[in-house]
Amino acid sequence: DIQMTQSPSFLSASVGDRVTINCKASQNINKYLDWYQQKLGEAPKLLIYNTNSLHTGIPSRFSGSGSGTDFTLTISSLQPEDVATYFCLQHNSGSWTFGGGTKLELK
Amino acid sequence: QVTLKESGPGILQPSQTLSLTCTFSGFSLSTYGMGVGWIRQPSGKGLEWLANIWWDDDKYYNPSLKNRLTISKDTSNNQAFLKITNVDTADTATYYCARIALTMMVPSFDYWGQGVMVTVSS
DSSP states (O other), rough: OOOOOOOSSEOOOOOTTEEEEEEEEESOOTTTOOOOOOOOOOOOEEEEEEEEEOOOOOOOOOOEEEEETEEEEEEESSGGGGGEEEEEEOOOSSOOOEEOOOHHHOO | OOOEOOOOOOOOOOTSSSEEEEEESOOOOTTTTTTEEEEEEETSOOEEEEEEEEEEOOOOTTTTTTGGGGEEEEEGGTEEEEEEEEEOOOOOEEEEEEEEEEEETTTEEEEEOOOOOEEEEO
């Protein structure tokens, strides 16, 4: 089974900051990684698919990068509405795995 | 417009079988490339992928739960189902269904239901 290690678990940043969240796969997953945003009390929402493709309607301040085992979600300029928990998801094989999540708060 | 809505028993007792239904609109599970997945989230914790079913009836399960899970679909009525046998308190969670769509042959959960809370308690 492929394990996903997400870091940090918790992140505090100020409006306007550049924020990065990382996911590391236990084996090569090529580019089969998505990022999801979950606001308090809501269902998760797709942000980025296939490592670096922005889902419809997602602001361009969100971007993704990486390949193989190491992946990064970047928010170029943090906005108040970005307060949420972020999850990565690998789907390299028939069995999919989420990362543990990163809770992002405003400083 | 794509929508999904989960339904379930709310509360059940240990050792019982949990039956969940995902009723969706705006797409068909008979269309090439479409799928539905089930994901759960215990209160205050992370997401756990459970199972996927595809338009061609291909099915995939979380290996750690595989012997307890059964996913199925009713294409005519736009529904997908998940059964979990022999539940215990660790299965208490919010359960989500989500549409899987292929974009440039790459899958992702692009639409999610609102989730349904399930409590296992004696």
